[in-house]
Amino acid sequence: MRSLRKSRFPVLPLGGLALAAVLAWVPGVALASDAHGEPAQAKGPAKAAPKESGHEAPKPAARGPGKAEVKAEGKAEGKADPHGGGEADLATLRERLNAKLTDTRSRTERAPVLRVANSGGHGAADGHGAAKPAPRRMVAAKPTVAEPAAAANHAAGAAHIHWSYGGEGGPAQWAALKPEFATCGLGARQSPIDIRGGIRVDLEPIRFDYRPSAFSVLDNGHTVQANIAGSNSIEIGGRRYDLLQFHFHRPSEERINGRQYDMVIHLVHKDPEGRLAVVAVMLEQGRAQPAIQMVWNSLPLEKNLENPAPVPLDLNLLLPEDRRYFTYMGSLTTPPCSEGVLWMVMKQPVPVSPEQVGVFARLYPMNARPIQPNAGRLIKESN
Structure with a gap:
């Protein structure tokens, strides 16, 4: 102790x-x-x-x-x-x-509540050591998952929509899809038209210089097209136009006095200055057409794949015996709908079999642009 x-x-x-x-x-x-x-x-x-x-x-x-x-x-x-x-x-x-x-x-x-500063920055400390909240900023709400795609499409306009013959990208929307397609809606001489009230005159005959030629077939996503090799041409009005290709539409784009045919062939030509001339040949159901069958025989198995034909094609088989025609100034019937195209529509149709129409219908049930206004154009007709 x-x-x-x-x-x-x-x-x-x-x-x-x-x-x-x-x-x-x-x-x-x-x-x-x-x-x-x-x-x-x-x-x-x-x-x-x-x-x-x-x-x-x-x-x-x-x-x-x-x-x-x-x-x-x-x-x-x-x-x-x-x-x-x-x-x-x-x-x-x-x-x-x-x-x-x-x-x-x-x-x-009395403990202060912890606050999270805005993403815009950090708050400065006040005299007591507590963090001041950062100034509030107006931030746009983020879009939902589905909205970015809609916003992107709206920003890009219709630039990513490909033209077609129906639904989205159809003929009524062609002019808005791209700036270079504006003529499809603003043009004054668009094609096709319903050919009525033609003035009967002595039209000079179209001088066809067609011969058997090598060709290849392409399904371009809008039609079946035959690209022609060799020298094939027409001469009209003192000008020579070389044949580039021909393709098909179903039903016919042009009408004659209100009549629409089963199909039509467009033979596209170009002169040395780049001007275009198109010869349209109406097709109506009848006997089989040998030249068309040669094209069907060479159809490629995939779109945008060009398939060379094994034998040459005599293009004269595509023409009617009666070479009289209607003529007027128009445009391409597909975008960009360029105007200044010389049209010659043969008055006599060429026969095609129901089976041959059916082959094309399997690929393209309808690929015809609607009729465009005549807009007071002068139409001439062979006597």
């Missing part, structure tokens, strides 16, 4: 030790551990807890007179209390504990 009283530290009852341990857990008490969990070893008063980023630093607890830290409790001039001082020490500790707990609850209730 004598050696115990001479010790530098007072002996606390079991209840006091437990209470001191509790106080060591409470922030701001001198017996608290340091930031790394080690017991505090500073000889002076406990330092205030560092400020946390974005929150007010906890206020230090009220201090008693003098150096009233827990470490100084029970000491007098560096000597132990001769009477132990147990009850007084416990009362003081209880008061300090109650004050600490009250202050902790108060700070918890």
